[in-house]
């Protein structure tokens with residue numbers, strides 16, 4: 001056994017592909033962020049009010065995924081922190097710290113006070129936070145990343161409370177930076193929260209192919225050994241990611257996974273073939289993740305589609321609904337209405353898992369014919385591995 005481990009270890013230790021793979025991981029914050037000079041400048045000029053001891057405006061940042069929102073925010077705060085000592089900042093990803101309790105506790109702990117893991121009411125935590133803030137000499141910057149996830153789950157009360165602290169203690173002590181990639185999110189929050197949270201709004205545009213190429217070239221020179229990656233391959237990765245709304249994370253993933261495949265296959269240079277394999281692998285993982293996190297009834301509709309397509313090449317929404325109802329009944333659960341099932345089918349279409357095409361059936365009216373847009377074995381694996389009830393129905 002230990003031989004196998006040694007072998008795997010030595011392959012990594014003696015990698016002829018990577019100098020340092022970490023430079024391609026999403027949480028690495030690069031020392032330079034090309035093509036984000038404007039955004040860095042804008043955010044820095046908001047936060048620089050700290051120099052006068054004043055609370056910076058609450059800022060709301062939005063833009064599609066992988067446009068550098070998190071990287072720019074951390075970059076500006078880290079660099080300011082080196083120069084100014086009169087503030088603290090805390091970065092909270094609200095998908096991970098996903099309750100108001102956890103967020104308030106994180107802030108209090110950051111200010112040097114201990115909080116039990118559970119057991120207090122959020123009202124009590126809020127009181128404690130106000131108290132420590134009153135005593136503290138410092139201004140607190142709270143970064144709430146993926147803030148839409150928090151609001152979807154718990155409403156916007158926590159945001160309202162946080163933006164109210166300054167009034168309560170009659171001193172401006174808290175400034176909030178909210179980040180989201182859901183551009184419609186801000187329209188949905190309470191207008192009171194919107195006006196206080198979005199005192200300033202920054203929009204991050206997507207990168208184009210040339211910009212992605214620059215970003216990748218810098219990161220690749222740190223991550224790969226010399227001669228392993230050519231400019232042609234970098235251009236290819238940039239072009240693929242640019243087609244997919246200019247997402248730098250996706251471009252970096254593509255490069256990293258292509259490198260890993262090259263290493264696994266014991267080749268010396270990353271080629272187009274490895275990039276293509278990486279693209280397929282990443283897409284497969286994305287699809288798996290999307291399916292595994294769907295709500296139960298969406299999964300059940302999807303499983304009905306798989307079952308229906310096993311029996312016939314043509315599958316209409318009505319047939320899917322009948323299969324779905326039978327399956328729901330066999331799990332002992334209630335079933336959703338035909339209308340809701342039809343919405344679910346549209347959602348699955350929008351996620352790129354299936355394709356639903358309207359067909360005219362003459363005097364029988366219109367219906368939708370459904371086909372799969374991705375490999376059925378990936379769909380089935382994600383469904384069965386993520387919910388035991390589905391595995392029981394399928395077997």
Ligand SMILES: Nc1ncnc2c1ncn2[C@@H]1O[C@H](COP(=O)(O)OP(=O)(O)OP(=O)(O)O)[C@@H](O)[C@H]1O
Nearest residue numbers: 026033034065066067068069070071181215248249
């Ligand atoms: N201009 C840039 N230069 C170098 N790397 C960048 C640049 N912009 C983004 N990146 C890298 O791309 C990845 C994604 O960036 P980041 O997490 O900041 O995106 P985001 O807009 O916050 O996305 P999401 O909304 O999905 O969280 C990170 O690895 C980041 O370091």
